[in-house]
Amino acid sequence: xxxxxxxxxxxxxxxxxxxxxxxxxxxSTSSADFSPAFMGQNIDVEVASKWMRSCALxxxxxxxxxxxxxxxxxxQRRLAQGEESILRRVIDGYRAMPPLGYCMSxxxxxxxxxxxxxxxxxx
Amino acid sequence: MKKLNRxxxxxxxxxxxxxxxxxxxxLGAAFAQSTRWSNWSGGQTCQPAGRYDIxxxxxxxxxxxxxxxxxxxxxxGHSFSxxxxxxxxxxxxDQLSGILDHDPDTLRATIGAGSRLGDLxxxxxxxxxxxxxxxxxxxxxxxxxxxxxxxxxxVELQSLSGxxxxxxxxxxxxxxxxxxxxxxxxxxxxxxxxxALGVIxxxxxxxxxxxxxxxxxxxxxxxxxxxxxxxxxxxxRHFEIFPLxxxxxxxxxxxxxxxxxxxxxxxxxxxxxxxxxxxLGVNATPAEKLARNNARAQTVEVTEAVDLSYKLLTNLRxxxxxxxxxxxxxxxxxxxxxxxxxxxxxxxxxxxxPLEYRYVGAEDPWLSxxxxxxxxxxxxxxxxAFEDYQPYFDIIEPIFWKYGGRPHWGKLHSLGxxxxxxxxxxxxxxxxxxxxxxxxxxxxxxxxxxxxxA
Numbered sequence: 001x002x003x004x005x006x007x008x009x010x011x012x013x014x015x016x017x018x019x020x021x022x023x024x025x026x027x028s029t030s031s032a033d034f035s036p037a038f039m040g041q042n043i044d045v046e047v048a049s050k051w052m053r054s055c056a057l058x059x060x061x062x063x064x065x066x067x068x069x070x071x072x073x074x075x076q077r078r079l080a081q082g083e084e085s086i087l088r089r090v091i092d093g094y095r096a097m098p099p100l101g102y103c104m105s106x107x108x109x110x111x112x113x114x115x116x117x118x119x120x121x122x123x
Numbered sequence: 124m125k126k127l128n129r130x131x132x133x134x135x136x137x138x139x140x141x142x143x144x145x146x147x148x149x150l151g152a153a154f155a156q157s158t159r160w161s162n163w164s165g166g167q168t169c170q171p172a173g174r175y176d177i178x179x180x181x182x183x184x185x186x187x188x189x190x191x192x193x194x195x196x197x198x199x200g201h202s203f204s205x206x207x208x209x210x211x212x213x214x215x216x217d218q219l220s221g222i223l224d225h226d227p228d229t230l231r232a233t234i235g236a237g238s239r240l241g242d243l244x245x246x247x248x249x250x251x252x253x254x255x256x257x258x259x260x261x262x263x264x265x266x267x268x269x270x271x272x273x274x275x276x277x278v279e280l281q282s283l284s285g286x287x288x289x290x291x292x293x294x295x296x297x298x299x300x301x302x303x304x305x306x307x308x309x310x311x312x313x314x315x316x317x318x319a320l321g322v323i324x325x326x327x328x329x330x331x332x333x334x335x336x337x338x339x340x341x342x343x344x345x346x347x348x349x350x351x352x353x354x355x356x357x358x359x360r361h362f363e364i365f366p367l368x369x370x371x372x373x374x375x376x377x378x379x380x381x382x383x384x385x386x387x388x389x390x391x392x393x394x395x396x397x398x399x400x401x402x403l404g405v406n407a408t409p410a411e412k413l414a415r416n417n418a419r420a421q422t423v424e425v426t427e428a429v430d431l432s433y434k435l436l437t438n439l440r441x442x443x444x445x446x447x448x449x450x451x452x453x454x455x456x457x458x459x460x461x462x463x464x465x466x467x468x469x470x471x472x473x474x475x476x477p478l479e480y481r482y483v484g485a486e487d488p489w490l491s492x493x494x495x496x497x498x499x500x501x502x503x504x505x506x507x508a509f510e511d512y513q514p515y516f517d518i519i520e521p522i523f524w525k526y527g528g529r530p531h532w533g534k535l536h537s538l539g540x541x542x543x544x545x546x547x548x549x550x551x552x553x554x555x556x557x558x559x560x561x562x563x564x565x566x567x568x569x570x571x572x573x574x575x576x577a
Contacts, residue, residue, distance in 0.1 A: 049218075050176075050217075053217050053218075053220075054217075057241075057262070063439065063441075064439075064441040091158060091159060091161075092161065092165065093161065093165050093443070096441035096442070096443070098161075098163040098164075098165075098200065098443060099160075099161030099162070099163070099165055099168075099200070100158075100160065100161065100200070102199055102200070102262060104160070104174070104197050104198075104199065104200060104213065104215045104217065105174050105176035105215035105217060106158065107157060107158045107174070108158050111158075
């Protein structure tokens with residue numbers, strides 16, 4: 001089962017931002033910030049659930065300079081380095097991002113879908 | 124709706140929990156390897172056979188009953204010690220999270236053990252509760268933090284495990300046990316369990332009403348603080364210092380309850396952070412580093428802030444590191460700190476990270492660092508995740524032993540069961556309970572086999 005990015009976004013705003021209210025970063029997020037490419041995609045519901053419990057902690061608000069979900073320009077710049085390169089950084093950790101990005105149940109296939117989803121390059 | 128019999132349900136349940144290449148492998152039972160696992164610092168890694176992504180206690184129980192081989196429960200990977208690495212299976216309980224029940228009269232809340240501490244603060248606030256104390260890092264899970272005896276600061280305050288009033292343990296044989304103080308020894312063993320007794324799925328915590336704290340940070344001569352540490356620790360809810368290496372100064376942190384409005388009440392005009400207090404580099408002499416760091420430390424201004432308790436006690440840590448921490452009897456704490464600082468200076472160890480020195484209240488869980496009738500002092504040393512920690516930690520660890528130190532389970536140490544049994548009075552009792560619950564050693568990886576002589 002797949003769910004649309006708009007629904008994920010709504011869940012982010014409801015839960016993730018609320019949970020992160022202690023953060024020093026006060027970057028606001030609204031649907032107006034996202035490109036049509038991002039808003040039009042879907043993500044597997046189980047992968048979305050994992051993403052909400054891990055990657056979303058930093059990639060919704062841009063904690064520690066993490067690229068923000070739906071910032072397709074920034075994600076395209078990173079994807080230009082190659083998906084495998086990004087995948088290695090996720091699994092091994094990169095700068096402030098810990099290995100596996102806090103998703104202890106994720107496999108490579110999950111990470112690939114999450115990267116594509118955040119970059120607006122998913123299905 | 125398609126109905127499943129128990130056998131097919133069980134099969135479906137385990138397949139659902141089994142994630143990764145294995146689950147969809149056309150080879151069926153011939154599972155492919157799962158994605159490599161690493162802890163937060165990157166210092167511990169393993170290549171597990173697979174991961175079980177648990178969505179219910181029944182599912183977990185079924186897996187434990189019907190599968191074989193080693194399994195290790197994982198939280199958020201914040202343990203620096205090799206508690207997790209296995210070529211068996213990892214058990215992930217992220218989905219067992221959130222507040223499951225609460226009592227507004229007793230101020231107790233039953234919490235899914237996979238909850239991250241940083242998420243719980245606002246959830247508890249919504250029901251008018253706050254935890255008595257919290258550790259520094261907010262991304263840890265409640266299960267992981269309590270299993271390792273993770274603590275905050277406060278001579279009158281206990282570790283997270285000290286506030287556990289009940290828990291649910293799914294044993295290695297799949298049996299589901301609800302434990303509380305009426306359960307006796309098993310309860311005191313399970314509150315700090317190192318993931319050796321099974322998998323904890325839910326925890327009832329004794330909380331208090333939501334409250335605010337005021338934090339004050341400044342720098343002061345280390346000796347001035349150490350000379351009065353007992354009085355300072357007794358007169359503030361939280362009091363700790365971060366003794367700076369190659370310096371006569373410490374960063375001082377005190378936190379007390381407050382009724383002041385939330386806000387940053389003092390913001391230094393030009394803040395000198397600890398990052399600016401680094402030694403001059405490998406080519407500088409210890410004396411040059413000392414002079415530079417002392418001069419810098421004297422320029423640090425006071426910072427004050429008022430906020431809800433959970434927002435001041437825990438932090439998001441983006442600078443990854445490795446850590447060793449031991450607790451020592453309070454009367455030995457100051458001398459232990461002095462000897463570590465002197466050793467770093469005398470040997471010219473190239474380290475930037477300050478130490479951390481604090482008190483933790485006495486408590487009952489058998490494997491707690493502060494088990495017994497008296498509070499303990501805890502001392503931490505750190506090294507960035509991108510440096511080799513081993514040479515530094517190898518030099519300092521014997522100093523902890525000299526002062527009767529007990530290691531933190533989630534942090535690096537090199538002790539085995541013989542030494543540990545001398546330091547933790549109920550260690551052999553814990554080993555006995557572990558053996559009775561897990562005679563086949565399903566919960567044991569190489570590190571735990573060493574800890575428990577199994």
